Amino acid sequence: MTDQGLVEAVRRTRELVEQDRDTHLPALAGSLNSYGGYLAAAGRRTEAAEASEEAVRLFGELAGQDRDTYLPDLAASLSNQAALLGQIGRRAEAVEVSQQAVELYGELAELNRDAYLPNLATSLNNHALREAEVGRRAEAVEVSQQAVALRSQLAELNSDAYLPDLAASLSNQAALLGQIGRRAEAVEVSQQAVELYGELAELNRDAYLPNLATSLNNHALQLAEVGRRAEAVEVSQQAVALRSQLAELNRDAYLPDLAASLNNHATRSAEVGRRAEAVEVSQRAVELYGELAELNRDAYLPNLASALNNHAALLAEVGRRAEAVEVSQQAVALRSQLAELNRDAYLPDLAASLNNHANRVAEMGRRAEAVQLSQRAVELYGELAELNRDAYLPNLASALNNHANWLAEVGRRAEAVEVSQQAVALRSQLAELNRDAYLPDLAASLNNHASRLAETGRQVEAVQISGLAVQLYRELIALSRDVYLPDYVRSLAVQGSTLSRAQRYGEAVVPLTEALTVGQELPEYARRILEGVVALLREAYRASPKDVDRAFERLTGQDLSSWITKR
Structure with missing residues (x-):
């Protein structure tokens, strides 16, 4: 049925309700549910949520009159409404509504397990997503596990009917497990x-x-x-x-x-x-989303903005920085429009694009502008974290980490240290709550903070903090060497740099030599890191040839001066 047809059906049913409310109210509630689904598919999410809210209210009224008949309809409408509320950024409400749907389906399943256990499993699957959207990720995993357990039972009884649902719940659970580390x-x-x-x-x-x-x-x-x-x-x-x-x-x-x-x-x-290939592929994604957004702006403009954001980052990686800035600016512009239309839904995306655009602008040497953009990202994430700490505190910490870098780039080093310290503090809190998920972020912030401290002459603290970062990365590579080896090598380089800044040149050779040794395991595309390590060794050697040469020979059995000449 077309938009006009659905609107006409709702209008006619409203007229019938005015004539005979008892007879036609169920039909109106059902029509509103259908219309909400159509609007959501068309990208008109706010209107869809309004239609579903009215459907919930009407089914609630009907269930109050005849609970046995209309409780299933009320539960289905609540589940639908929760999804739509989540899509328009009303995530806290969405969690409450999806919880109500779970409770109603739980009540129905107690009365008739065979009929409603599948619905209970579906509502749990959806509720897990809603929990994750408000940052309650551990709870989301628990709920998704319940959904998997129920659907596993159902699939054992009837594989043909329920195996698809089990596969869907497993896919959902995998994503949630990844989010908690x-x-x-x-x-x-x-x-x-x-x-x-x-x-x-x-x-x-x-x-x-x-x-x-x-x-x-x-x-x-x-x-x-x-x-x-x-x-x-x-x-x-x-x-x-x-x-x-x-x-x-x-x-x-x-x-x-x-x-x-x-x-x-x-x-x-x-x-x-494969960065050149990545740029071609992301360009194709941008083109397709552009085509889709022309056909249906409401539905696909958010996707187009995301694709542009991604494409900008990939353009920067192949050195096409001027283009990257233009593309990331487009992403910011689109997400600004979206946030004006629906602040709750799109403010997080705008903050992310501002953070990304700050990086792209800085790469073009426009560092003062980068500071302003990263500051705006920090402010937006701060606002979001006040509303929902669980969901946005990780993003705020990342934005602070980024902002500290750009403050340092414009010479505002004392401020940079304060901001990087805030990032460390937040990520320390997060790692205490969930070590698996946030330890990598804490290690990265410590590495960054060590550099910021060294830039302000606080060399003793810088050496201590860089040592902590190395320790954490050692822990991480023991868990997943492939994932964290590049970061571990970088942390060794930072430790070597901080030791050199503290004029502890002989000691600096130890992490730098280790970086060169383990760096041989890096894939070819990641070996650019080693160029910086060699440069740090050269600087240390120039500053204190005897100490550095002695330390290098003790570790490797080679003479550093001849080794550097070969490099």
Whole structure:
């Protein structure tokens, strides 16, 4: 039915309700639910939420009169409303509403387990997403586990009917596990989802190929998170290939999914050093989202802004910095428009784009402008963290870390130290709450803070802090060497730099030599780090040739002066 047809159906039903409320109220509630779904699909999310809210109110009224008949409809409407509230940024309300849906389905399942257990599992799956959106990620994982458990039971009883639901819950759970730092588990669970969808696609290709493509897309992300980047690229390429096939068969239905997979594949390609290819792929994603946004601005403008944000970062990586600035400016402009229309939904995205744009501007030497942009990002994330600390405190810490760098670049070093200290403090709090998820961020902030301290002459503190960063990265590479080895090498370089600044040149040789040694394990695309390490060794040698040469020979058995000449 068309938009006009649905509006007319709702209008006619309202007229009938005025004539005979008892008879026609259920039909009006159902029509509003259908209309809300249509509006959401068209990207008119605020209108969709309004329609669903009215449907919930009407089904609530009906359930008050006849609970047995209308409680299932009320539960379904609440679940629908929660999703729509989440989409327009009213996330705290969305959690409350989805919790109500879970409770109602729980009550219904107690009365009739066979009929309502599937609905309870679905409502738990959705509630987990709502919990994650407000930053309650540990709770989200627990709820998603309940959904997986119920759907596992159902799939054992009837594999044909419930295996698809189990696969969906596993895919959802994998993403949530990744968010709380349980990355190895996330990979295992996302692999299970891929296998189940693969099995289903063999039985019914038309029905499940889209789901298989989605699960591959998600699995690629989880693989990348544990450093299995080469595998991640292969898997994301498979997702692109499947979605390309689907888009050829039905362009209208699957073009958005293809654009999303291209965006993901661009990032995966860049992570293995295939940066030129990444730029081409991300450009294609931008073009597709641009095409979609022309057809339906409300639905796809947010996606276009995200694709532009990603494309700008990849352009910068291949040295096309002027283009990168233009593209990131476009992302900021689009997200500013979106935030004006719906501040709750799009302010986080605007803050992220401002942070990204600050980096792009700084790369062009426009550092004063970068400071202003990063300051604005900090302010927005601060505002968001006041409203929802759990959800946005990690983003605020990242923005502070970034802002400290740009303050240092314009010579405001004392302020930079204060800001980087704030980032360390926030990330220390986060790591205490969830060490697995936030230890990498804390290590990065300590590394950054050490550099900021050294720049203000606080060399003793800088050496201490850089040592802490190295310790944390040692812990992290023991857990996942592939993921954290580049960061570990950088932390050794920073430690060597801080020791040199403290005129402890002989001691500086120890971390710098280790950086060169373990750096040989780095993939070719990541070895640019080592150029900086060699430069630091040269500087230390120039400052104190005897001490540095003696330390280097003790560690390696080589004469540093001849070694440097060969380099």
